[in-house]
Amino acid sequence: MKRRPYLRLLVFGCCVALATVVNLSFIMENVRRVEMETFEAEQIEVHESVTSRIPITLVICKNTGDWVNVDKKNVRTSWKRQKQQFAVIFASMLYFSKLSSIRIILLTDSVETYVELLSTISGWPQHQRRRLHFEMHNIEEERFKEGQLLQWRPCAWTKMYLPEMLEDFDATIYMDSDVLFLGPVEDTWAVFQRMGDVAAIAASAEMWYLEEGNNRPAAGKYGINTGVMFMNLTRLRKISLAENLMLYTDSDPAPRHDQDVLNAFLKYHPHLLHELPARYNFLPSSCQKSAPVCQECLDRGILVMHGADSSFYRFVDAKMKMVFRVLLEVSFNFSASLEQLVQRLEAGLVKLHKENHMYIYMCQHLPHYDLQLMRHARSLLASKISK
């Protein structure tokens, strides 16, 4: 009789120890599986409003192309940079959106890459993390044409195969991994209504495109940037985009690969393109003096900012760089409120103004540049405060 409590304690102790060992080894050896299970569970929870929403698609590769055997200090090929940018896209999306759920398709070169990317945001507070519904898709490399896989960042070609790789989807918003939001992601879906009955791709101009190679065939007036594309996949499947594109490739890789080929294709099929203002893909080159004034950026604010060619990390435009830095800081643990985030952005602008204007670079001459950057954030804050 007296022994029983000890026996119980012993059994209990053994169970705890065993559970701990099993748990530990499970955690140590199967971190990946645990994480995958969590993601699967999450996907089951996705309710109808999410699945009926047009998803945002990102493509990120770690182990192909010039990520392999690279100079670790080179920011252009840095994997750490990719992961930081990944956190910043989604932090900016969550801070400036009122949606309770956002659907994202993530195409990666492996499950490991997928898990590693999602682990960069796994420490965020659950109520924020849960708003993002990720779906993993493989990059179907067998679809690539000979040579594409050997080219500079073959992962970049994936966006041209989205109509086939996402065969169950009617439409998607494709985004490069070096973009961030300055306003609500929910503003993006309205673009599809602007596209009319024929256009299959909506994209913004890139001012450097023709300057860099003035004999290039350019879609629209200046050539388009493929970093943010509103794609009607149904229409793109009808015209077999990927197959048709290849007719516009010359054998030695074009300097901008997929972007060159898409520009050439759309130049000869202009009805398929709906040109967007820079508000949806604001690049450093959107600040060039020859660039058209982005009235929508003035009236409504820049919505998506694109740090193309690592420009969030280089001295291209000091304000773009500052915005990225501030968002990166808040993305570490998500402890700042929207108010605090906006305050930090405003303080960053004030600081840059106090410093020598020589260090502002590309966009300093833009009319009401600060307003273009902050319009969405300020009005979101104002509407929050007035509630």
Ligand SMILES: *[C@@H]1O[C@H](CO)[C@@H](O)[C@H](O)[C@H]1NC(C)=O
């Ligand atoms: C895409 O195009 C198809 C065919 O024209 C159309 O039925 C569908 O509504 C379009 N999708 C969107 C999101 O506009």
Ligand SMILES: *[C@@H]1O[C@H](CO)[C@@H](O)[C@H](O)[C@H]1NC(C)=O
């Ligand atoms: C969040 O990170 C910032 C640094 O970016 C730090 O100052 C702050 O103490 C952290 N907050 C929490 C709750 O960990």
